Amino acid sequence: MTVIVPVLGDQLSAGLASLKAVPRDDAVVLMAEVAEEAGYVPHHKQKLALVFAAMRHFAEDLRTDGWTVDYRRLDDPANLGGLSAEVEAAVARHGAERIVATLAGEHRVIALQAGWGAGTGVPVMLLADDRFLVSEEAFAEWASGRKRLRMEDFYRWQRAETGVLMVGDVPVGGQWNFDKENRKSLPKGVSVPEAPRFAPDAVTREVIAMVETRFPDNFGSLARFNWPVTRVQALEALGRFVDERLVQFGDYQDALVEGEATLFHSLLSTSINLGLLGPRECIDGAVAAMELGAPLNAVEGFVRQILGWREYVRGIYLLEGPDYVRRNALGATRPLPAIYWRGGSGMRCFDSAFDQTRDLAYAHHIQRLMVLGNFALLAGVDPFELHEWFLVVYADAYEWVEAPNVIGMSQFADGGLLGSKPYAAGGAYINRMGNHCAGCRYSLKVKSGPDACPFSYLYWDFLARHEAMLSSNQRMWTVYDGWRRLQPERQAEIRADAARFLAGLS
Ligand code: FAD
Ligand code: SF4
Numbered sequence: 001m002t003v004i005v006p007v008l009g010d011q012l013s014a015g016l017a018s019l020k021a022v023p024r025d026d027a028v029v030l031m032a033e034v035a036e037e038a039g040y041v042p043h044h045k046q047k048l049a050l051v052f053a054a055m056r057h058f059a060e061d062l063r064t065d066g067w068t069v070d071y072r073r074l075d076d077p078a079n080l081g082g083l084s085a086e087v088e089a090a091v092a093r094h095g096a097e098r099i100v101a102t103l104a105g106e107h108r109v110i111a112l113q114a115g116w117g118a119g120t121g122v123p124v125m126l127l128a129d130d131r132f133l134v135s136e137e138a139f140a141e142w143a144s145g146r147k148r149l150r151m152e153d154f155y156r157w158q159r160a161e162t163g164v165l166m167v168g169d170v171p172v173g174g175q176w177n178f179d180k181e182n183r184k185s186l187p188k189g190v191s192v193p194e195a196p197r198f199a200p201d202a203v204t205r206e207v208i209a210m211v212e213t214r215f216p217d218n219f220g221s222l223a224r225f226n227w228p229v230t231r232v233q234a235l236e237a238l239g240r241f242v243d244e245r246l247v248q249f250g251d252y253q254d255a256l257v258e259g260e261a262t263l264f265h266s267l268l269s270t271s272i273n274l275g276l277l278g279p280r281e282c283i284d285g286a287v288a289a290m291e292l293g294a295p296l297n298a299v300e301g302f303v304r305q306i307l308g309w310r311e312y313v314r315g316i317y318l319l320e321g322p323d324y325v326r327r328n329a330l331g332a333t334r335p336l337p338a339i340y341w342r343g344g345s346g347m348r349c350f351d352s353a354f355d356q357t358r359d360l361a362y363a364h365h366i367q368r369l370m371v372l373g374n375f376a377l378l379a380g381v382d383p384f385e386l387h388e389w390f391l392v393v394y395a396d397a398y399e400w401v402e403a404p405n406v407i408g409m410s411q412f413a414d415g416g417l418l419g420s421k422p423y424a425a426g427g428a429y430i431n432r433m434g435n436h437c438a439g440c441r442y443s444l445k446v447k448s449g450p451d452a453c454p455f456s457y458l459y460w461d462f463l464a465r466h467e468a469m470l471s472s473n474q475r476m477w478t479v480y481d482g483w484r485r486l487q488p489e490r491q492a493e494i495r496a497d498a499a500r501f502l503a504g505l506s
Contacts, residue, residue: 002096006030006087008109009037009051010398011102012058013275014065014231017127018102028094029067031059032086033074040108041388044220046227046361047395049211053204053229054274060203061231070094075210084112084119091120099124105314105400107322132314133279133307134158139315149316149417152177155308164283164307165300177304178297182253185433186263190252193244195262198226198233219341219392220358227270227395234268234276241266242285242294250298254366256349256434261356265364266302269396272310279306305365313404316418325387325403329415330422330466336376336385337505347454348440349430350375361395366433368394369423373410377424378458379502380465383413421475426459448493454501461498464491 005018005027013019019029033052052074059071070093072079072086080086087099099117103126104110117124128135134142142157143149156176159165165172186192200208208222228234241249245264252264271277286294286302317324339345343354353367363372368390376386387406391397408418427444431437437444437453446452463470463483471480483491 001026001098002094003027003098003100004030004087004090004094004096006032006083006090006099006101007058008083008102008104009033009055010105010274011129012054012231013131013278014061015131015278016102016275017130018100019067021125021127022100024066027067027100028090028096029059029062029069030072030087030090031055031069032072032079032083034072034079034081034083034086035074036082037109038074038215041391042215042218043391043397044361044393044395045211045215045218045222046220046225047397048215048218049204049208049222049225050227050229050270050361050395051274052211053200053207054276056203056207057230074214083109084115087116088119091122096122098122100127101125102127102129105129105398108399131275131278132311133162134311134315136315136318139311140319143315143319148420149319150420151308151312151418154312154315155304158307158311162307164287165296165303173296173300178250178300179304181297182250182301183433184251184255185435186252186255186257186260190248192257192260192263195226195267196237196240198228198237200225200229204229220361224359226360228276231276234271237268237271238266238277238282238285241268242289246286246289246294246298246302248298250295250301253301254370254433256366256371256430256436258348258352258435258439261360261362261364263364267362269401272306273396273398273401279310282306310401313408313418314400316404316408317400320404320414320417324414325399325407326384327407327413327415328383329413330380330411330469332377332380332411332413333382334380334502334506336381336389337379339505340372340376340386340389346441347375348442349434349436349455352436357393361393363394368405369410370425370429370433373406374423374425375455375458377411377422378455378462379505380462383407383411386411416473421473422462422470424459424462425455427453427455430455448497450500452497457494457497458501460486460491460494464495 003022003026005022007029038048059069062069070090080089099122101113104113113126212222228237249264272279283303283306286299290299343351345351349371353363353371357363387403390402390406404418408414412422431444442453443451444453470476
């Protein structure tokens with residue numbers, strides 16, 4: 001019996017549920033580069049090149065391993081342009097009697113998969129994606145009946161369930177969380193090891209040329225493409241991170257440093273999201289490094305990102321359904337400002353994050369959250385427009401992970417489902433965490449007028465705009481006390497600066 005096994009662009013794992021479920025001799029693995037997926041948002045050029053290059057390498061690995069692979073290239077004139085059309089044609093081409101697939105990560109693709117049975121006339125078996133540590137059902141059970149769905153509660157539950165960094169029922173080191181130790185700015189003299197280089201091979205170079213020709217107007221540059229595109233490279237990236245950067249990952253996790261795009265971050269999100277690495281092997285790699293002297297605050301910080309945040313946001317995405325991306329609890333309506341596409345805002349922190357986003361398709365978490373996201377929050381940008389932007393510009397962007405981070409964590413657009421208060425901060429925070437302010441055309445010392453730091457007056461203006469909704473939140477009492485202590489003339493000055501700046505922004 002011939003079985004079509006469609007493998008999606010982010011399902012590049014040899015242990016994928018559907019590959020485990022079908023005997024090799026019965027299976028025709030279908031992998032299709034389709035315009036529909038390449039164009040549902042106009043992805044960064046590096047994201048397109050990364051996914052297609054990784055797909056082509058994975059197809060070769062499968063063939064070497066004895067699988068029959070039907071690979072549909074984007075530049076093949078016979079390419080049908082859509083995933084469902086390719087699945088239907090493959091069933092007919094191979095006289096297949098069944099389809100076995102692994103459930104997609106995103107609601108949009110899950111909806112396509114649901115139509116494959118009707119479209120092809122053969123039975124479809126959809127298997128849960130067991131590459132995540134927590135199943136959709138287990139998350140729903142954990143969530144059911146809870147008053148609040150906080151990441152910290154989820155994370156502690158997962159630590160206990162998995163036994164990671166646990167001694168019996170007790171967390172290693174006597175604490176669940178070392179977040180407070182992970183907020184240092186980078187002192188002068190601490191050098192950052194260079195991230196590993198993955199020079200594109202002939203396959204990747206061909207893909208890069210295709211993307212450049214076919215998507216010339218998409219955002220971003222391909223010149224500095226440096227992503228792992230095979231499992232071997234992804235394992236090297238993991239090993240190099242654990243050996244060279246993990247030790248300082250914890251201390252400087254939140255730092256913002258001019259000219260240091262990646263700091264001690266792992267750069268592993270693209271590989272994990274594509275399926276080249278499993279989350280558990282990343283966690284195990286970091287935990288094992290403790291025996292070689294990696295400090296607990298670094299290892300726990302890294303484990304929390306993967307066992308905690310990554311699993312948690314995926315659970316929230318599936319639980320909340322496709323409408324989650326349309327939430328707008330703060331009623332923000334400003335169109336996405338052009339500086340998100342062109343940069344050149346004059347705000348050094350923003351431009352630095354923007355430039356590296358354009359050149360590397362990467363920004364680390366604090367740049368995404370506390371600079372690019374925070375600015376949109378303070379400026380009242382429509383969260384759906386921002387969500388689409390974040391989906392476009394990063395090489396690791398998939399809706400299941402991006403949307404809860406943008407709509408929930410960064411924009412508070414879900415009204416506090418994900419975060420207990422908005423991640424809003426003024427220029428003083430950015431100055432504390434990094435060194436951008438020293439080279440900025442704006443100044444934190446200037447309190448008002450065209451040279452004052454926009455983050456500072458926009459922060460107060462944001463609080464004032466949303467006082468009715470946010471001031472009753474206990475975690476906001478201190479900042480609202482601060483706002484109310486300002487003289488009415490000072491408050492008026494701040495609001496006038498914000499109005500002038502926002503008018504210029506539009
Ligand atoms: P590290 O800092 O080294 O962290 C290690 C790993 O932990 C990451 O590789 C990632 O797999 C995981 N992780 C860390 N933080 C998160 C988080 N908040 N949610 C889920 N996983 C996390 N991550 C994506 O993978 N895709 C996205 O599209 C994405 N969009 C984001 C948008 C916003 C507004 C924010 C605030 C965060 C977003 N993140 C996203 C989460 C996080 O910023 C990235 O995972 C991280 O910056 C990737 O770089 P890294 O691999 O060097 O991560
Ligand atoms: Fe950013 Fe303000 Fe600092 Fe300039 S002064 S870098 S705008 S925080």
